[in-house]
Amino acid sequence: MSIPPSVLTIAGTDPSGGAGIQADLKTFQELKVYGMSVITSVVAQNTTGVQNIHHLPTGMLHDQLQSVLTDMPVHAIKTGMIANRDMMEVIADAIPKTNAPYVIDPVMVATSGDPLIDEEARGVLKEQLLPIATLVTPNIPEAEFIIGNSINSLADMKEAAISIVHTYGPKAALIKGGHLQGKAIDFLYDGSQLHTFAADRFDTKNTHGTGCTYSAAITANLSNGLHLIEAVQMAKHYVTEAIKHSFPLGTGNGPTNHWAIREERVK
Numbered sequence: 001m002s003i004p005p006s007v008l009t010i011a012g013t014d015p016s017g018g019a020g021i022q023a024d025l026k027t028f029q030e031l032k033v034y035g036m037s038v039i040t041s042v043v044a045q046n047t048t049g050v051q052n053i054h055h056l057p058t059g060m061l062h063d064q065l066q067s068v069l070t071d072m073p074v075h076a077i078k079t080g081m082i083a084n085r086d087m088m089e090v091i092a093d094a095i096p097k098t099n100a101p102y103v104i105d106p107v108m109v110a111t112s113g114d115p116l117i118d119e120e121a122r123g124v125l126k127e128q129l130l131p132i133a134t135l136v137t138p139n140i141p142e143a144e145f146i147i148g149n150s151i152n153s154l155a156d157m158k159e160a161a162i163s164i165v166h167t168y169g170p171k172a173a174l175i176k177g178g179h180l181q182g183k184a185i186d187f188l189y190d191g192s193q194l195h196t197f198a199a200d201r202f203d204t205k206n207t208h209g210t211g212c213t214y215s216a217a218i219t220a221n222l223s224n225g226l227h228l229i230e231a232v233q234m235a236k237h238y239v240t241e242a243i244k245h246s247f248p249l250g251t252g253n254g255p256t257n258h259w260a261i262r263e264e265r266v267k
């Protein structure tokens with residue numbers, strides 16, 4: 001039996017199972033890579049919003065990272081919610097030593113509108129994490145914060161992708177269009193060219209965890225050695241099917257469906 005690539009997520013939790021670490025591990029499992037996880041914050045949240053947040057002590061974040069990195073191979077890494085400056089600095093120090101592709105989902109606010117990271121952390125994310133990233137995957141509000149301008153059109157999204165790469169130095173930026181109207185269109189700028197990923201928009205409120213799922217799928221695909229464009233293409237298909245077949249669990253924004261692709265394979 002061959003050993004699968006091992007992939008690490010560094011993120012906050014979601015006990016309702018739709019977003020954060022839980023969404024990442026479900027995605028890794030579906031895409032047949034070995035999932036590992038380092039927790040930054042324990043978040044009491046569900047489909048209706050965030051009820052409470054407990055940030056782990058920075059030393060505990062450091063020790064979890066050491067437990068993984070001193071013992072396990074890491075073929076790709078993603079980060080999600082990183083609540084404050086101290087945590088960002090521990091992570092910014094550890095990641096480059098792995099030489100693994102690094103996908104940053106610059107999580108700032110939950111789908112419900114509740115903030116997940118503090119004001120200072122947003123700035124540190126730009127200055128310390130973006131320069132070491134293989135790919136950053138902001139939604140529109142996150143991209144607006146990073147570039148400091150509003151984004152109202154597809155042309156604005158393209159400009160934002162280019163500007164983020166040239167200003168902050170990640171190798172690539174993927175701007176997600178979930179927050180605009182019309183087709184669900186995302187733009188990837190890889191440092192030389194723009195690439196478009198488009199899918200039908202489904203009329204559903206069950207979008208809790210879509211960003212986490214998407215970036216986790218890209219990370220899993222990169223760990224398998226796929227080229228960035230192919231990795232995003234396959235992940236876009238994964239998240240689109242997961243939204244199309246999402247279920248109305250809970251009373252708020254329900255979760256995505258990680259079995260959608262499996263069922264497609266069986267057909």
Ligand SMILES: Nc1ncnc2c1ncn2[C@@H]1O[C@H](COP(=O)(O)OP(=O)(O)O)[C@@H](O)[C@H]1O
Binds near residue numbers: 138184186200210
């Ligand atoms: N209603 C929808 N139908 C189809 N695709 C969607 C829908 N909403 C979001 N998407 C897609 O889901 C992915 C996650 O995007 P987005 O919702 O913008 O991120 P986030 O969860 O970080 O806010 C993107 O590929 C986006 O185009």
Ligand SMILES: Cc1ncc(COP(=O)(O)O)c(N)n1
Binds near residue numbers: 013020
């Ligand atoms: C711990 C954690 N991380 C991230 C999100 C954002 O989720 P989404 O993918 O819906 O933007 C979340 N709600 N909770």
